[in-house]
Amino acid sequence: MKASFDLGCILCILLANPSLGFSTPPRCGDRLQKRPTFLSANDRAEVVTIFQYSPTSLKHLENTELPDDYSRPWTEAKVKALAAGVALGTILGVGGEIVFQNVLDIEKTFVLWGGLGIAGGWYLGGGKEVAESEKPINGGYDRKLIADRPSRLESVLKSISEAGLTIGELSSEDSSARDLSKVTEYAKEVHSAEYLDMLKRRSAEADRPQRLNPVYSRTLIDQHSYGAALNAAADWIESVDSALAEDKVKFALVRPPSHHACRAKGMGGCLLNSVAIAAKYALDQPNIKNVAILDIDAHHGNGIAHCVQDMANVRYCSIHEDASSGFLGRSADDPNDPRSASSEDRGPLSNILNINLPAGTSWENGYKSSLVEKAIPFLAAGNPDILLVAAGFDALEADLTSRLNLQPGDYECIAKILREKFGNRIATGLEGGYCWQNGELNEAILAFVNPWRQ
DSSP, rough: OSSSSSHHHHHHSSSSSOOOOOOOOOOTTTTTTEEEEEEGGOOSSSSEEEEEOOHHHHHTGGOOOOTTTOOOOOOOHHHHHHHHHHHHHHHHHHHHHHTTTTTTTTHHHHHHHHHHHHHHIIIIIHHHHHHHHTTSSSSSSGGGGGGHHHHHHHHHHHHHHTTTTTTEEEEHHHHHOOHHHHHHHHHHHHHHHHHHHHHHHHHHHOOEEESSTTTTTTTTOOOTHHHHHHHHHHHHHHHHHHHHOOOOOOOOOOOOTTTTOTTTTTTTTTTTTTTHHHHHHHHHSSTOOOOOEEEEESSOHHHHHHHTOTTTEEEEEEEETTGGGGTTOOOSSOOSSSOSOOOOOOTTTTTTEEEOOTTBBBBBBBHHHHIIIIIHHHHHHTOOEEEEEEETTTTTTTTTTTTOOOOOHHHHHHHHHHHHHHOOOOEEEHHHHHHHOTTHHHHHHHHHHHTTTO
């Protein structure tokens, strides 16, 4: 991966001057300057509702918005805490080398004691007060790490409107009064009761954005998060209904995303596993015996894999950048997050396929062949009655959270292949993809739905 996901998020958020423009149609694999073409209203025989979203998705973490030039000030307290950390770290590091030089490797000794010294010095020098003063509200400690801000979805919605597509939208009033009892019951089939209760309680208590887990800064919640997560799952279910009842593809534009959420653990910005919930729902529909899930996010969908590992009639395939587990800082043996990105991890029922792509993979140089020769045969072998697509767009070359090199037009190629194989029995929803400021994410999403508009 790049130096780190955090740095990728920071750069992706800070680079940026919003500008959108669509001109000549791309061929599959065309470079970035070749942008997708879209049908005008006069060219379309029928205008269909091809997107679905709930306004609650824009409320989730609404206080994490920042100007692109935002930077945290170097206060006197911060300088003092940092100086104390460096000083104590140096003292303990050198002292540890001297005392334990005959017991441990010198380099390891310095790193161990130096790290403890930095942490202790930071704390004793006032680091706790610094962290408290920079909690994520109107500019704070975690804010630069949040790539999935509401403005990301707002930018996508604007592009969709400008392209002349219709968006199925619940009004704010309808959204708050939406009957979520069905999706809540299906969520209970995927997630543990303890986790759901904790998530609901913590969200209700969060008067400002805060970490779901104190250790991880990338998964924040606020008072809107639990409702937004349930509405996201409900939008996925509507996408399933559209595919089965109307034979139409409907793209669920959801926040928060879902594919990292495990049965009893939210992570990677994901709270509920909407994809697994939608799969459970689909299997309860008439004449639906088997479900296939394709995850095209650039990072491994460890949460989906965990949630469906015991579902014999569900097959899950993830196409992701090699070693993308590092994106989450996952531990090797975590009972709440047991599935890895390794190609050897097929799950207890062998219903999981992980396809690892090396950095620099482009459409013609590895991605297309992996999709056509590996992913689709594996999914098709399960005789699926519906395909769920966890549509992440962070495999774009412009996206700094991965080192894959897809172009916006390549997503139209992906969609054409999927439509040829699975028809319109496809439900899909948004996962990752963070290069919205200059329009690449928006172009890729519009390119992805283009085959169903022609």
